[in-house]
Amino acid sequence: MQGPDWQIGRMFGIPIHVHASWLFVFFFVTWSLATGYLPDMLPGLSQPRYWGMGGVAALLLFASVLLHELGHSLVARRYRIPIGQITLFIFGGVAQMRKEPPHPRAEFFIAIAGPIVSFLLAAGCMGLVALLEWLPAGTSVQGLTVLGALLGTVNAQLGLFNLLPGFPLDGGRALRAGLWAWSKDYYRATSQAALVGLLFGIGFGLFGAFLLVGALSGTLSGALASSGGWIVLLGAFLFAAARGSRKQAVVRASLASVPVRELMVKNVVALSPDITLEQAVNQYFLPYGYGGFPVVQDGRLVGVVAVRDVQTVNTSLWAQRRVADIMQTSSDEMSLSPDVSAIQALERMMSLEAERMIVVQDGEVVGMLTRASIGHFIEQGHPSGREHAS
Numbered sequence: 001m002q003g004p005d006w007q008i009g010r011m012f013g014i015p016i017h018v019h020a021s022w023l024f025v026f027f028f029v030t031w032s033l034a035t036g037y038l039p040d041m042l043p044g045l046s047q048p049r050y051w052g053m054g055g056v057a058a059l060l061l062f063a064s065v066l067l068h069e070l071g072h073s074l075v076a077r078r079y080r081i082p083i084g085q086i087t088l089f090i091f092g093g094v095a096q097m098r099k100e101p102p103h104p105r106a107e108f109f110i111a112i113a114g115p116i117v118s119f120l121l122a123a124g125c126m127g128l129v130a131l132l133e134w135l136p137a138g139t140s141v142q143g144l145t146v147l148g149a150l151l152g153t154v155n156a157q158l159g160l161f162n163l164l165p166g167f168p169l170d171g172g173r174a175l176r177a178g179l180w181a182w183s184k185d186y187y188r189a190t191s192q193a194a195l196v197g198l199l200f201g202i203g204f205g206l207f208g209a210f211l212l213v214g215a216l217s218g219t220l221s222g223a224l225a226s227s228g229g230w231i232v233l234l235g236a237f238l239f240a241a242a243r244g245s246r247k248q249a250v251v252r253a254s255l256a257s258v259p260v261r262e263l264m265v266k267n268v269v270a271l272s273p274d275i276t277l278e279q280a281v282n283q284y285f286l287p288y289g290y291g292g293f294p295v296v297q298d299g300r301l302v303g304v305v306a307v308r309d310v311q312t313v314n315t316s317l318w319a320q321r322r323v324a325d326i327m328q329t330s331s332d333e334m335s336l337s338p339d340v341s342a343i344q345a346l347e348r349m350m351s352l353e354a355e356r357m358i359v360v361q362d363g364e365v366v367g368m369l370t371r372a373s374i375g376h377f378i379e380q381g382h383p384s385g386r387e388h389a390s
């Protein structure tokens with residue numbers, strides 16, 4: 001997502017971020033509740049009261065979105081998919097998953113977990129509203145009833161909207177799970193489910209435009225203008241997201257068909273762990289200009305050293321410190337077999353947040369794979385005209 005975002009906390013160890021566009025929608029929701037919905041539903045209260053209630057309701061609505069995303073995230077974690085962060089933005093929330101789901105069943109359960117949370121929240125709010133009916137009537141009971149009914153309705157709508165079967169909506173993910181189970185082709189399933197998403201995007205765009213034009217020309221109620229505008233934006237967002245997913249599926253399918261062997265740098269320059277940082281910089285980093293090197297001793301990979309590791313050490317100490325002191329020591333996670341597919345390699349690099357991995361065969365370093373070389377392959381293998389043919 002482009003533009004600034006801020007971390008506001010963590011839940012279950014997952015960083016929670018709000019995107020700049022969220023602030024806009026937060027003020028918009030508060031404003032429309034405080035100046036339209038609440039004065040209609042609860043006449044006769046003071047302005048500060050409406051704004052206070054509007055703010056609280058807007059916060060609770062976004063807490064609902066957050067819980068929906070946590071539903072996806074916690075089920076994903078059960079399938080060992082790491083969650084980078086949850087971001088709240090103008091159209092709701094998104095949980096960043098660092099890995100593709102392992103099988104269709106996992107995909108299905110991760111997808112429906114969000115709407116299930118929303119429906120449970122809706123049921124809880126409606127239950128609360130029903131209980132409030134038993135209390136003696138008063139302003140605060142009335143206020144709670146209105147807020148409860150609003151939250152209940154919005155959560156139910158959130159659950160229903162997300163169940164639309166167009167990828168990347170949750171219903172579209174469930175559809176992809178089904179197509180994937182049926183065709184056994186994950187990328188084709190993604191592309192097909194995203195096509196449905198694309199069509200929903202167009203449908204929303206047209207419907208929103210119809211409302212907007214009707215409201216502005218006076219054939220429909222003027223109050224529908226802002227709904228129309230939102231629906232157009234939502235349709236455009238869905239369209240763009242579905243189109244992006246289709247492109248990504250094409251790229252990923254081609255990465256799945258290439259082994260690491262074909263993308264790796266073969267003439268790997270390796271460092272000895274015993275040289276000083278000064279030697280490493282002067283004899284390797286500067287002349288070769290690479291961002292990192294494998295560290296090898298007696299033909300075995302013992303670690304990896306990158307520019308940023310060297311930068312953590314003060315220049316005045318470079319003559320005394322050795323590569324062995326600062327390198328990231330080798331682990332099985334850090335190395336790859338040349339026979340795994342480029343997509344598996346890329347996913348591992350993403351989940352480890354690694355820029356490069358060392359390719360090892362029979363204990364010997366045979367190459368190095370960098371994210372840059374994968375990016376280069378994607379650019380070369382996919383001139384922009386090709387996606388239209390697929």
Ligand SMILES: [Zn+2]
Nearest residue numbers: 114115162170
């Ligand atoms: Zn969802």
